Amino acid sequence: MNLFSDIRALVIESLGAMTAEGALPAGLDFTAVAVEPPRDAAHGDMATNAAMVLAKPSGQNPRAIAEALAVKLAADPRVTLAEVAGPGFLNLRLAPSVWQGLVRTVLDAGKDYGRSTLGRGARVNVEFVSANPTGPMHVGHVRGAVFGDALASLLAFAGHDVTREYYINDGGAQVDVLARSAYERYREAHGLEPEIREGLYPGDYLIPVGEALKEKYGDSLLDKGEQYWLADVREFATERMMAMIREDLASLGVKMDVYSSEKALYGTGKIESAIQTLRDMGLIYEGVLEPPKGKLPEDWEEREQTLFRSTAHGDDVDRPVQKSDGNWTYFAPDIAYHYDKVTRGFDQLIDVLGADHGGYVKRLKAVVSALSNGRVPLEVKLIQLVKLFKNGEPFKMSKRAGTFVTLRDVVEQAGADVTRFVMLTRKNDAPLDFDFDKVLEQSKDNPVFYVQYAHARVSSVLRKAAEAGIPTDDATLAAADLSLIGHEVELALAKKMAEWPRLVEIAAKGQEPHRVAFYLYELASELHSLWNRGNDDTSLRFVQEGNVAVSQSKIALARAAGVVISAGLAILGVKPVEEMR
Numbered sequence: 284m285n286l287f288s289d290i291r292a293l294v295i296e297s298l299g300a301m302t303a304e305g306a307l308p309a310g311l312d313f314t315a316v317a318v319e320p321p322r323d324a325a326h327g328d329m330a331t332n333a334a335m336v337l338a339k340p341s342g343q344n345p346r347a348i349a350e351a352l353a354v355k356l357a358a359d360p361r362v363t364l365a366e367v368a369g370p371g372f373l374n375l376r377l378a379p380s381v382w383q384g385l386v387r388t389v390l391d392a393g394k395d396y397g398r399s400t401l402g403r404g405a406r407v408n409v410e411f412v413s414a415n416p417t418g419p420m421h422v423g424h425v426r427g428a429v430f431g432d433a434l435a436s437l438l439a440f441a442g443h444d445v446t447r448e449y450y451i452n453d454g455g456a457q458v459d460v461l462a463r464s465a466y467e468r469y470r471e472a473h474g475l476e477p478e479i480r481e482g483l484y485p486g487d488y489l490i491p492v493g494e495a496l497k498e499k500y501g502d503s504l505l506d507k508g509e510q511y512w513l514a515d516v517r518e519f520a521t522e523r524m525m526a527m528i529r530e531d532l533a534s535l536g537v538k539m540d541v542y543s544s545e546k547a548l549y550g551t552g553k554i555e556s557a558i559q560t561l562r563d564m565g566l567i568y569e570g571v572l573e574p575p576k577g578k579l580p581e582d583w584e585e586r587e588q589t590l591f592r593s594t595a596h597g598d599d600v601d602r603p604v605q606k607s608d609g610n611w612t613y614f615a616p617d618i619a620y621h622y623d624k625v626t627r628g629f630d631q632l633i634d635v636l637g638a639d640h641g642g643y644v645k646r647l648k649a650v651v652s653a654l655s656n657g658r659v660p661l662e663v664k665l666i667q668l669v670k671l672f673k674n675g676e677p678f679k680m681s682k683r684a685g686t687f688v689t690l691r692d693v694v695e696q697a698g699a700d701v702t703r704f705v706m707l708t709r710k711n712d713a714p715l716d717f718d719f720d721k722v723l724e725q726s727k728d729n730p731v732f733y734v735q736y737a738h739a740r741v742s743s744v745l746r747k748a749a750e751a752g753i754p755t756d757d758a759t760l761a762a763a764d765l766s767l768i769g770h771e772v773e774l775a776l777a778k779k780m781a782e783w784p785r786l787v788e789i790a791a792k793g794q795e796p797h798r799v800a801f802y803l804y805e806l807a808s809e810l811h812s813l814w815n816r817g818n819d820d821t822s823l824r825f826v827q828e829g830n831v832a833v834s835q836s837k838i839a840l841a842r843a844a845g846v847v848i849s850a851g852l853a854i855l856g857v858k859p860v861e862e863m864r
Contacts, residue, residue, distance in 0.1 A: 415457050416451055421688060424531075553623065701722050703855055704855060737810045739861060753834050755835070780844060
C-alpha cells in the first residue's frame with residue numbers, strides 16, 4: 284500500500300544482488316537507505332540516497348555505486364528511468380501504469396488507504412487538556428484539545444492502541460477558590476449582594492451554579508462559616524464545572540476515554556506508594572536544596588525537605604516531594620498519577636501541556652524514567668499561545684468568563700471544523716494567530732476552505748455523473764480502464780496521493796499532526812489545478828459526455844482524491860463537506 288516502501292524494497296533487493304555479485308562488500312547496513320520524493324519534481328518521481336550512505340562503509344566512489352544501482356533498477360518494469368545526479372544521488376521516474384494502479388489501490392482500500400502498522404499495537408496514553416475544573420475552557424485549551432485529539436487519531440491510524448485521558452486537577456487550592464466563588468453566587472441567588480473579592484472567579488458562568496446550590500440546600504448554608512459548607516460546595520461546584528468542560532469538549536468533537544482525579548490520589552495511599560517505590564530505589568532522601576540562582580524569592584528559606592533524586596534521571600536539580608511541615612508538594616501527586624499510568628501497562632506516555640509548563644518537563648521525564656526502570660518513554664508536547672483577532676483588532680473579552688475568551692466563544696463564531704483545522708496549521712510549539720475574518724474567508728489563502736472546496740468538487744463530480752447515468756460506486760470505478768488517465772496534471776494528482784502512507788508514518792513518528800493539514804492543502808492544490816485546467820482543455824474534465832469509459836477513469840481519479848482528503852480530515856477531526864454553501 285506504501286509505494287515508497289515498495290520502491291525502497293526494490294532498492295534493497297538490488298543492493299543485495301550487487302553484494303552477491305561482489306560489486307559491494309558483504310555486511311553493509313542498509314538501514315539508512317531511503318526513498319523519498321525529490322526536492323524538485325522536475326528531477327523525477329522518487330530519489331534514493333543509497334549510494335551516498337554506502338560510499339564510506341563500502342570504500343567506493345558514490346557515483347560508481349549509483350551507476351551500478353541504476354542499471355539494476357532500470358530493469359524493473361515499474362522504473363522508466365534511473366538517472367544519477369551530482370555526486371551520487373539517484374533519481375527515478377516510474378511508469379504511468381504505476382500511478383494508474385495507485386488510483387485502484389486507493390479505491391480498493393477506501394478509508395484504510397494509508398493506514399499503517401508502524402505502531403505494532405503499542406499502548407499509548409495521550410493526556411491532554413486537563414484544565415482546572417474552575418470554569419469554562421478558554422482559547423488556550425482549544426489548541427491543546429485539538430492537538431491532543433488529532434495526535435491520538437494519527438497514532439491510532441498508524442497502528443497504536445491509544446487512550447485519551449483527562450487529568451482533573453481537583454486536589455489543589457484552586458477548587459477551594461471555586462467553592463468560595465460559587466458560594467457568593469449562592470448568596471446572590473438568595474437576593475444578597477455577592478462579594479466577588481480579588482482572587483475569586485468573577486465569571487457569569489457561576490450564576491447557574493449558585494442557583495442550583497440554592498435549589499439543593501435552600502438557605503441552610505447562609506451565614507455559616509466556610510468550615511460548614513466548603514467541602515460540600517467544592518464537590519458540587521467541581522462536578523458542575525466538569526459537566527461544563529465535557530460539554531465544551533463535545534462542542535469541539537473531543538471525547539475522552541478516561542477521566543482521572545487528582546483528589547482521588549489523596550488519602551488513598553497512592554502518593555505514599557509511589558514515593559516509597561522511589562525510596563526503595565534509593566531515589567528519595569532528606570536534604571537541603573541550593574538556593575535558586577539570581578534574586579532569592581522573599582519566602583525562600585534554607586530548610587531540610589524530602590527530595591527526589593531526579594538528577595539521576597536527567598534533571599538539572601533534585602526536586603522536593605514533601606515539605607518540612609509534612610505536606611506534599613504539588614509535584615508529589617503528579618508523581619503518583621504518572622506511576623498509576625505506568626502501572627496500567629502503557630508502552631508510551633504523552634503529556635500535552637501549556638507552554639508555561641516548560642520548566643516542568645525534565646522532572647516529569649525523570650520520574651517516569653525512574654518509576655518504569657527506563658521502560659516507558661514520556662514525551663511532553665508544549666502548546667504555544669493562540670492570539671485571537673477580529674476586525675483587525677485583538678479579541679480578548681468574554682462576558683461568559685469575565686476575563687478571557689472561552690472555547691465556546693470560538694466554536695460558536697467559527698464552527699468546530701474550521702476551529703480544529705486552523706489550530707493544526709502550525710506546529711504545536713509555534714505561536715498561532717487565529718483571525719475570525721480570515722478563517723471564514725472563501726479563498727486559497729484560507730487552508731480549511733481550500734481543502735473542503737476540493738472535497739466538495741469531488742462530490743459535485745459524483746453528482747453530475749449520477750445525473751448522466753454513469754455508475755460511480757468504488758468497485759465499478761476501481762475496475763475502470765485506468766490507462767485512460769495519462770495527462771501529466773492527472774498523474775501529478777495520483778503522485779501526490781501516493782505520498783499519503785509515507786506522510787502518515789512520518790507525522791506519527793514525529794508526533795506532528797500539523798503535517799496532515801499541510802499535506803491536505805498540497806493535495807487540494809493538485810486537484811484544483813486539474814479542475815482549472817479542465818476549464819480550458821475539455822479533455823481533462825472528469826465527466827466526458829458520451830464516453831462512459833473515459834468518464835469513469837477520470838472520475839476514479841477524483842474519487843480517490845476524495846477518499847484521501849476524507850481520511851486526512853478524519854484524523855484532524857474535521858467532517859468533509861459535500862458542497863460549499
